[in-house]
Amino acid sequence: MSLITTLARLEAVDTGRAQPLATVRHRHLADRPLVLVPLTTAGEAGAPLGALVGTDREAPRLLAVAQPRDRDLRFAFLAELAEAVLPHIEAYADVVEPAERNETDPATGKKAKVEVELCTDAAQLIVPSRAGVEFVRLLGRSMRFRRTAEDDPDTPYPAPARVPLLGRWLTHYGERARVPGSSLLPAVTDLLNRHWASGQSSLEDQHLGALLAWIDPPAGSSGAEAALRAELARDGKGQLLCPPAGPATDPDFDNRLLAPAIERYDRARTALASAEDGLAADARLGELSAAEREIRSLLARVMLPTWDAVWRGLDLLRELPEGSRTEDRWTRDRWSFTAHRDRVRSGEPPQPRRDDAVTAAQKLASRETAQAQLEAQEALDDPLVLAGRRLAGEAFLATVSAVEMAYTESKRPAPRPLLTVRTDERPHLAERTKVYRSLEGKPQTAEFVRYADGPPADDGEIPLVLRILDRMGRGKEPAPGSVPEPGERIAWTLFEHDQRGGPKLPDPEETPWTHGGPPGADAATRAELPDPVTPEDLL
Amino acid sequence: MVTTGFDPGAEAARATGAILDDTLRGSARGVVVDSPPGAGKSTLVVRAALELAAAGHPLMVIAQTNAQVDDLVVRLAEKDPELPVGRLHSSDSDPYDKVLDGLANVTKSAKAADLAGLDVVISTAAKWAHVKNVEPWGHAIVDEAYQMRSDALLAVAGLFERALFVGDPGQLDPFSIVGADQWAGLSYDPSASAVSTLLAHNPELPQHRLPVSWRLPASAAPLVSDAFYPYTPFRSGTDHGDRKLSFGVASDGSGPDRVLDEAAESGWGLLELPARHTPRTDPEAVRAVALVVRRLLDRGGVATSERAEEPVPVTADRVAVGTAHRDQAAAVRAALTELGVTGVAVDTANRLQGREFDVTVVLHPLSGRPDATAFHLETGRLCVLASRHRHACVVVCREGVAELLDEHPSTEPVQLGVTVKFPDGWEANHTVLAHLSEHRVRWRP
Numbered sequence: 001m002s003l004i005t006t007l008a009r010l011e012a013v014d015t016g017r018a019q020p021l022a023t024v025r026h027r028h029l030a031d032r033p034l035v036l037v038p039l040t041t042a043g044e045a046g047a048p049l050g051a052l053v054g055t056d057r058e059a060p061r062l063l064a065v066a067q068p069r070d071r072d073l074r075f076a077f078l079a080e081l082a083e084a085v086l087p088h089i090e091a092y093a094d095v096v097e098p099a100e101r102n103e104t105d106p107a108t109g110k111k112a113k114v115e116v117e118l119c120t121d122a123a124q125l126i127v128p129s130r131a132g133v134e135f136v137r138l139l140g141r142s143m144r145f146r147r148t149a150e151d152d153p154d155t156p157y158p159a160p161a162r163v164p165l166l167g168r169w170l171t172h173y174g175e176r177a178r179v180p181g182s183s184l185l186p187a188v189t190d191l192l193n194r195h196w197a198s199g200q201s202s203l204e205d206q207h208l209g210a211l212l213a214w215i216d217p218p219a220g221s222s223g224a225e226a227a228l229r230a231e232l233a234r235d236g237k238g239q240l241l242c243p244p245a246g247p248a249t250d251p252d253f254d255n256r257l258l259a260p261a262i263e264r265y266d267r268a269r270t271a272l273a274s275a276e277d278g279l280a281a282d283a284r285l286g287e288l289s290a291a292e293r294e295i296r297s298l299l300a301r302v303m304l305p306t307w308d309a310v311w312r313g314l315d316l317l318r319e320l321p322e323g324s325r326t327e328d329r330w331t332r333d334r335w336s337f338t339a340h341r342d343r344v345r346s347g348e349p350p351q352p353r354r355d356d357a358v359t360a361a362q363k364l365a366s367r368e369t370a371q372a373q374l375e376a377q378e379a380l381d382d383p384l385v386l387a388g389r390r391l392a393g394e395a396f397l398a399t400v401s402a403v404e405m406a407y408t409e410s411k412r413p414a415p416r417p418l419l420t421v422r423t424d425e426r427p428h429l430a431e432r433t434k435v436y437r438s439l440e441g442k443p444q445t446a447e448f449v450r451y452a453d454g455p456p457a458d459d460g461e462i463p464l465v466l467r468i469l470d471r472m473g474r475g476k477e478p479a480p481g482s483v484p485e486p487g488e489r490i491a492w493t494l495f496e497h498d499q500r501g502g503p504k505l506p507d508p509e510e511t512p513w514t515h516g517g518p519p520g521a522d523a524a525t526r527a528e529l530p531d532p533v534t535p536e537d538l539l
Numbered sequence: 540m541v542t543t544g545f546d547p548g549a550e551a552a553r554a555t556g557a558i559l560d561d562t563l564r565g566s567a568r569g570v571v572v573d574s575p576p577g578a579g580k581s582t583l584v585v586r587a588a589l590e591l592a593a594a595g596h597p598l599m600v601i602a603q604t605n606a607q608v609d610d611l612v613v614r615l616a617e618k619d620p621e622l623p624v625g626r627l628h629s630s631d632s633d634p635y636d637k638v639l640d641g642l643a644n645v646t647k648s649a650k651a652a653d654l655a656g657l658d659v660v661i662s663t664a665a666k667w668a669h670v671k672n673v674e675p676w677g678h679a680i681v682d683e684a685y686q687m688r689s690d691a692l693l694a695v696a697g698l699f700e701r702a703l704f705v706g707d708p709g710q711l712d713p714f715s716i717v718g719a720d721q722w723a724g725l726s727y728d729p730s731a732s733a734v735s736t737l738l739a740h741n742p743e744l745p746q747h748r749l750p751v752s753w754r755l756p757a758s759a760a761p762l763v764s765d766a767f768y769p770y771t772p773f774r775s776g777t778d779h780g781d782r783k784l785s786f787g788v789a790s791d792g793s794g795p796d797r798v799l800d801e802a803a804e805s806g807w808g809l810l811e812l813p814a815r816h817t818p819r820t821d822p823e824a825v826r827a828v829a830l831v832v833r834r835l836l837d838r839g840g841v842a843t844s845e846r847a848e849e850p851v852p853v854t855a856d857r858v859a860v861g862t863a864h865r866d867q868a869a870a871v872r873a874a875l876t877e878l879g880v881t882g883v884a885v886d887t888a889n890r891l892q893g894r895e896f897d898v899t900v901v902l903h904p905l906s907g908r909p910d911a912t913a914f915h916l917e918t919g920r921l922c923v924l925a926s927r928h929r930h931a932c933v934v935v936c937r938e939g940v941a942e943l944l945d946e947h948p949s950t951e952p953v954q955l956g957v958t959v960k961f962p963d964g965w966e967a968n969h970t971v972l973a974h975l976s977e978h979r980v981r982w983r984p
Contacts, residue, residue, distance in 0.1 A: 003818070178717075178721070180717060355721075355725075356727075357693060357727035357729075358693065360722050360725065360727065360728070360729045361690035361693050361694075361727075361729040363729075364690055364715060364717070364719055364722075364729040364730060365690065365729075367717040368715060368716055368717055370717075371716050372716070392866065393866065393869055426873070428865065428866075428869045432633070455876045456873075456876075469632070502668070502694075503665075503668035503669045503694050504671070505690075505693060505694055506693070506694075506697050510697065511693075512693065512696035512697050513568060513696070513740070513741070514569070514692055514696040514733075514737050514740065514741070515689070515692075515693050515696065515727045515736060515740060516727060516740040517740075
């Protein structure tokens with residue numbers, strides 16, 4: 001945790017209210033996000049229990065599984081989820097704009113610009129918490145290898161038609177969520193934690209109710225009190241007033257309300273199966289639907305507070321103006337969305353279970369680039385974030401006090417002006433440390449030459465000498481406006497503003513011997529097969 | 540401790556001979572050499588390079604940083620001023636050390652094609668990764684292979700047929716600035732070290748070990764060996780009494796002076812400040828570090844060793860300060876400047892890797908902390924900090940680290956398929972601390 005975050009947290013404890021960590025919003029929020037509040041069954045990995053899903057905060061769609069161990073009901077749930085999610089995604093997939101992309105021609109090895117389609121916007125999926133992102137990933141993993149009756153008429157337990165497709169999309173969203181700064185599948189707790197510092201531990205910050213209590217406590221109450229209430233307060237029946245944001249449920253809810261309701265449902269189902277005549281069957285069917293309705297209303301009751309909390313969190317975030325470089329990162333999300341759309345349309349198989357060596361290395365490299373870029377962009381977009389970097393000695397504000405022209409000693413001398421700047425900050429400079437400033441949105445590089453009055457001995461203002469290295473045009477004299485004037489106050493950073501892409505890695509077919517050689521042909525086909533059905537899969 | 544029957548020179552020569560034999564005449568595509576701190580790894584790399592070149596095998600050398608590359612080029616030129624060496628460098632400004640301009644045998648270029656045909660071409664892994672469409676080299680040497688990430692090896696492994704991998708398994712593992720848990724347990728986890736991927740896919744490769752540390756004194760080798768290399772022990776090349784650190788000026792009785800005397804006498808010193816939770820850049824501890832350095836220089840330290848007939852003064856360039864974090868290093872630098880000390884290397888464990896000094900002063904990674912995270916417990920961090928010195932190491936620390944350790948047992952999740960590293964940082968920290976406590980000087984600044 002950086003020093004400024006620690007200070008903000010201390011201040012939050014002191015004032016009883018979360019303190020801002022940002023003055024602008026650093027993540028893209030869609031106008032019409034699809035919110036998904038999922039619940040899972042305790043003790044049954046990957047068995048969904050229910051979900052609220054939708055784009056209209058007043059009208060969530062309730063999905064529920066009355067008996068989570070029943071695979072048919074589970075498939076029905078997943079089919080319904082596909083019906084709720086896929087049309088939303090597909091609505092974005094068809095609206096495109098022309099764009100250009102650099103592609104390497106496999107024949108010549110030359111890079112060329114290619115006209116391609118880019119979706120003008122991408123579907124944003126929002127979940128309450130980080131565990132929700134994990135659950136989306138798990139759902140994707142459990143669905144994308146399923147076979148439908150159309151894929152394979154002999155498959156013993158065919159999945160409903162659109163379930164594997166939903167699995168592929170959720171897998172893509174879950175994987176994209178691992179890219180720093182991506183907004184395709186954000187968790188509200190992560191969004192809020194990026195913009196506010198509460199007075200509790202970062203573990204407690206994963207509780208959406210408690211976090212909102214710190215950021216926006218009810219009138220007359222401190223954040224700490226409200227957060228404690230959100231975590232612990234129970235009604236007369238021993239149920240939490242602010243149920244967990246899921247996907248895990250509160251054990252007291254499971255034991256006292258859910259388990260008996262599911263038992264009633266099971267009994268009603270057995271009774272229906274053993275009904276001897278039509279009249280009895282009608283009555284028992286009534287009991288069964290009543291039992292199912294009860295489960296649905298129980299689930300709705302524990303999910304609605306989370307649903308409302310998600311929208312409240314989004315309201316709070318929308319009050320912040322969007323940071324200017326946020327759009328740039330969202331464009332990358334759109335590229336990722338478009339690329340996945342293209343893979344699905346071209347009939348490629350689902351994402352393999354495990355990345356091969358080359359894909360893993362590529363993903364890691366691109367995420368590291370994204371992380372460094374995110375940190376730089378946030379600091380450039382937001383004076384409060386920059387202040388944190390200044391406090392850490394990674395940036396400084398300085399006033400130009402003198403400019404002295406100097407040139408390189410070559411046949412065609414190029415300008416290398418020396419700036420004397422004054423600052424009362426203490427950046428971690430060493431000789432020839434590179435520093436950067438933003439000049440018309442592009443970074444200009446300078447290097448630290450020396451402390452004009454010797455190394456700083458106290459806390460006062462000190463003069464530094466910097467040498468500007470680039471962005472002054474091709475001429476002997478620097479282009480107008482490219483060299484700062486005395487009196488200008490400039491923010492310099494010790495970190496780069498742009499990130500260079502890493503080297504090109506070998507193609508997977510050329511994986512070297514150090515990494516096990518090319519993936520075998522069997523590995524490629526195996527990846528497409530569904531999980532084998534084991535006896536444990538069946539009730 | 541050198542007992543009768545152990546001849547460090549002969550042992551080391553035997554190990555080197557076996558390594559060179561496997562490299563030059565063996566049939567395996569790779570040879571792995573584990574080298575404890577200061578065991579002559581660079582000497583081995585230079586010798587292997589010269590012998591491969593002499594045998595007419597074109598060679599590429601992959602190091603991790605530009606400083607390491609330049610250092611190797613200079614060492615090669617010292618051994619054989621005639622050997623044609625290529626220094627492949629980046630196209631940034633000042634891509635290599637200006638010293639290389641004075642070496643007649645060295646060709647420098649940013650393009651690999653310009654260096655084709657030279658006996659030895661040396662560059663960083665990052666630069667090699669951009670080299671495409673060249674005829675692969677028959678041989679490569681990968682230096683600091685344990686600090687190279689698996690994905691970096693993936694990018695360059697197509698450039699050579701076979702390679703000698705040299706490194707120190709006890710130093711810091713490579714790291715990534717983003718989470719890589721999703722690949723944990725895969726044999727080619729891109730965030731793991733190059734050697735672990737290499738051996739996971741090629742378990743039959745011959746592995747060697749250098750048995751003697753020439754850097755660490757007899758007072759330090761047993762502790763570093765026990766704490767960090769419990770299953771692959773090594774010895775020091777010198778005996779007790781071969782090295783001596785003494786001062787021209789007597790102690791003034793202050794904490795820094797007493798700890799310096801203790802360290803000069805025994806090789807280790809622990810300057811313990813009163814227990815307290817502090818920010819990372821604990822001003823008292825930082826000042827204590829700076830004071831120890833100041834007094835070391837003021838008291839005219841002289842070092843006697845097997846390297847020279849006469850005692851050699853311990854000057855600022857023979858002293859280093861090691862910290863865990865960069866802001867701590869910056870704070871120590873500022874404190875040293877205030878005391879008028881210049882020329883002392885102050886850096887984090889990551890950046891001190893591979894370097895050697897007469898005396899080191901270490902700010903303990905856990906000093907003043909309320910918690911012990913995986914970062915601060917990392918075995919390699921403490922190992923690097925405790926193994927940079929030829930004579931003595933002074934550790935500055937707040938009281939209470941042993942209790943802190945007991946309150947924070949390692950809680951990292953166990954990942955399936957990941958080889959558990961022994962010893963773990965928790966245990967190594969305890970071992971070192973127990974030894975240091977025998978050389979403790981309590982001091983209230």
